[in-house]
Amino acid sequence: MGRAQWYEALSGVGNPHAIWTAERDRPTTMQQQPSPTPAATAAAELDDDRLERAVGRQVRLYRTQLNRTVSDVARAAGLSPGMLSKIENGATSPSLTTVGALARALNLSVSALFAGIDDRCTAVHIPAERVLTDGRHGADTRLLAHVAGRGVAMEPVVVTIPNHGAAADIPADTGTAFVQVLAGELVYRHGEQSFRLRETDCLALDAEVDHAPEAVVRAPVRLLLVQAKART
Structure with missing residues (x-):
């Protein structure tokens, strides 16, 4: 039997009985997927709201400890009192810019506002729509997660610099940092040192020393920045 005849035998081409059998056995309706249970739905909603509620709870905690009013903190952060009230109540998802302003x-580090996330979790799933984004200065900065456990807090950030004129803010922090170039080429500054980094190059550094992208050599540039520090 030649290859063409072999394909015909498998597909039923030229064999009306085989075609009729395939059509007869084909399901006429799609099998319905089981509906999620109320418990599963509630768990998903809890995961979706965890970040907003945790940040809001921390903002309210520190604001009241400092004996400051909603209006006072809102004005200092460039927000309306109504928006700050929504954030404190977990009714809205603040951008990374807003979290930084708060x-x-x-007078806190950004990581302090994420301390209320359930530390008992050994794995934290953050859907793409929950990633906090900051688009200032033409660069796109995405805080992917804040994971705290076993005495260490870790924050992975992806920074995209689309062109030579854009800049990226890298907040100084305690602990150590790891940088990997996902795409493009740039000069990265750490204190008084400068490093030319190409795609897949890595840099491990002391995060307490001022560091940031210094110059874009080949755009666009995408960086993975992971900062880790001991929990206090």
Whole structure:
């Protein structure tokens, strides 16, 4: 039997009985997927709301500890009192820019506002729509997660610099940092040192020393930045 005849035998081409059998056995309706249970739905909603509620709870905690009013902190952060009230109640998802502004208004590190996330979890799933984004200065900065456990807090960030004129803010912090170039080429500054990094190059550094992208050599540039520090 030649190859063409072999294909015909498998597919039923030229064999009306085989075609009729395939059509007869084909399902006429799609099998319905089981509906999620109320418990599963509630768990999904809890995961979706965890970040908003945790950040809001921390903002309210520090604001009240400092004996400051909603209006006072909102003004210092460049927000309306109504928006700050929504954030404190977990009714809205603040952008990374807003979280940073609140941290500055309360004289805190950004990571302090994520301390309320369930630390008992050994794995944290953050859907793409929950990633906090900051688009200032033409660069796109995405805080992927804040994971705390076993005495260490870790924050992975993806920074995209689309062109030579854009800049990216890298907040100084305690602990150590790891940088990997996912795409493009750039000069990365750490204190008084400068490193030319190409795609897949890595840099491990002391995060307490001022560091940031210094110059774009080949755009666009995408960086993975992971900062880790001991929990206090």
